[in-house]
Amino acid sequence: MPWRLLVFSFVLLAFTTAIYFGLRFGYNSYLDTQTKNIDKQLDDLSHQVKVEDQKSFINFYSQLSNLKRVLDNHKSTLNIFPFLEKNTLSLVYYTEASFLSENGTLVIKGEADSSETLVNQMNVFDRTPELKSVSLDQMNFDPRGGSVNFGATLVFNGEFFAQPQR
Amino acid sequence: MKTSTKRILSIGFAALCLIAAFIVYGSLIRPELGIVADKRDKNASQENLFENQKAAVASVQQLLTQFKSFPKLQENVSLAMPVGESTTEALNQWQAIVRTSNVGVRSFSLKPLALQPASKNEPLTKRLGILEMNTTVDGSYEGIKSFLRYLETNIRIANTKSISVTPIIGSLGDRYSLALTVEMYYQEP
Numbered sequence: 212m213p214w215r216l217l218v219f220s221f222v223l224l225a226f227t228t229a230i231y232f233g234l235r236f237g238y239n240s241y242l243d244t245q246t247k248n249i250d251k252q253l254d255d256l257s258h259q260v261k262v263e264d265q266k267s268f269i270n271f272y273s274q275l276s277n278l279k280r281v282l283d284n285h286k287s288t289l290n291i292f293p294f295l296e297k298n299t300l301s302l303v304y305y306t307e308a309s310f311l312s313e314n315g316t317l318v319i320k321g322e323a324d325s326s327e328t329l330v331n332q333m334n335v336f337d338r339t340p341e342l343k344s345v346s347l348d349q350m351n352f353d354p355r356g357g358s359v360n361f362g363a364t365l366v367f368n369g370e371f372f373a374q375p376q377r
Numbered sequence: 378m379k380t381s382t383k384r385i386l387s388i389g390f391a392a393l394c395l396i397a398a399f400i401v402y403g404s405l406i407r408p409e410l411g412i413v414a415d416k417r418d419k420n421a422s423q424e425n426l427f428e429n430q431k432a433a434v435a436s437v438q439q440l441l442t443q444f445k446s447f448p449k450l451q452e453n454v455s456l457a458m459p460v461g462e463s464t465t466e467a468l469n470q471w472q473a474i475v476r477t478s479n480v481g482v483r484s485f486s487l488k489p490l491a492l493q494p495a496s497k498n499e500p501l502t503k504r505l506g507i508l509e510m511n512t513t514v515d516g517s518y519e520g521i522k523s524f525l526r527y528l529e530t531n532i533r534i535a536n537t538k539s540i541s542v543t544p545i546i547g548s549l550g551d552r553y554s555l556a557l558t559v560e561m562y563y564q565e566p
Contacts, residue, residue, distance in 0.1 A: 213387035220394030227401040234409045242416040249423040256427070259434050264441050269501050270460065271444060271451060274564055276502040278458045281534045281562050288537040289525045309541040375530070 286312055286372035293376050295319075298335050302328045315343075315367040323359045326352070333363070341371045456532045461566045462489055462508060470531055471510070478523035480516030483554065487511075492565055508561040510535075513554060515545055521555040528559060536560045 291310055299305070305321035323329035329350065336345040348362040444451070459466060464487060475482055493505040514524055521542065528535050541556040 213384045213391065217387045217391040217394070220391040220398065224394045224398040224401065227398045227406060231401055231405045231409065234406065234413060238413055239409070239416070242413065242420060245420050246416065246423065249420065249427055253423070253427055253430065256430050256434055260437055260441065268437075268441060268444055270503075270564075271454065272501055273503045274454050274458045274460070276496075276499055277505050277562070277564050278454065278534070280496075280505065281458070281536070285534060285536055287529055288540060289522065289529055291540070292522050292525075307541075307543050310539060312536070312538050 287375040288312060288372060290372055290376045291317060291367075294339075294341060294371075298339055300328060300332050300335065303332045312372075315369060315372065317365045317367065318348075318362070319365065320360070320362045323361060325357060326350070326359050329359050329361055336363070336365060341367060343368050453532070457534055459533070459563045462506065462563050464508065467508060467510070467533060467561055470533055471512070471528075474524060474527040474531065475514065478516070478520055478527055480514040480520045480524045480555075483513040483515055485510070485512045490560075504565045506563045506565055508563065509538075510559045510561060511557070512559070513556040515552055515554045518551060518553060521553050524555065525557070528557070534562055 288310060291308075295305070295308075300323075302324040303321060305319050307320040308317060310317045323332060329347075333345065333347055336342060342365055344364075344366045346364045348364055350359050350361040352359055456466075467487065471485070487508055487510050490507040490509050493507065495504045496502055514521065516524070525537070525540070529537065536559065538558040538560055539556075543554050543556075545552040545554050
């Protein structure tokens with residue numbers, strides 16, 4: 212009986228020792244080799260796309276991204292011309308116009324044949340949905356002809372410049 | 378040797394072997410199991426990374442193939458958003474617009490402004506540069522309108538910052554002077 216116990220204990224010790232060496236020098240080395248293989252595969256993968264191709268593609272992507280950014284803020288300021296053509300009375304003409312894109316403000320100077328025409332012109336501007344606000348900055352009567360010189364500030368809605376108009 | 382002595386020795390050796398087996402398990406096998414588990418986790422995550430990168434590289438290669446098959450698109454994008462200031466190109470385009478819209482040039486200046494800060498959300502996007510063009514042209518009403526139209530619909534994107542229109546006094550027929558400040562864009566090289 213004690214012999215059997217001794218053999219069992221010895222076998223158990225041999226078994227645990229074998230497991231330890233198996234883990235230490237067998238499975239561990241296998242895992243190390245596997246890690247090296249994956250690292251090598253990852254390294255190979257990084258060389259599959261040429262550096263020049265990467266640079267060229269990133270550059271193109273950047274150009275598209277910048278183009279989108281610029282186009283998103285693109286304004287068709289030419290729209291002012293058809294707007295004035297459509298919304299100006301026949302007895303009114305302009306002598307000067309200056310526009311600032313930043314705040315969408317158009318400052319105009321012009322002449323109307325009478326104060327009544329000027330009032331009608333301001334009414335036309337007041338009714339147009341394209342304008343956020345209209346203000347008459349100045350008006351001077353010409354004592355000889357009865358005409359009126361005026362200056363006005365028109366502030367356009369932001370959307371007005373989004374699409375080119377015909 | 379007496380049978381009883383042999384028995385005691387056997388029991389003693391058996392006990393020693395058992396203790397040694399427990400020591401091997403506790404102090405050698407268990408730590409080694411921990412190391413093995415760490416390495417297996419690392420390998421699994423590396424394999425996962427490899428599979429993801431493989432898929433990403435395949436997508437990039439497909440994109441590159443598509444990208445290379447449209448050289449005209451690249452050319453057009455480069456005309457709209459050139460890499461570098463390309464002032465000569467801008468000048469040529471401006472001159473063509475002047476000629477087409479039949480206006481006369483009074484003044485022209487082109488100066489680069491500071492590069493715009495890069496977007497934090499898009500780390501791959503390079504900085505945007507601005508060329509500010511100040512020009513004054515004169516011509517008929519239709520002429521200055523055409524000039525502005527061609528400038529705003531030109532392939533190189535231009536945003537008008539300010540416009541000033543004044544009639545030219547003393548000219549034959551209705552002639553106007555158009556003063557413009559326009560921003561043209563480029564990408565830093």
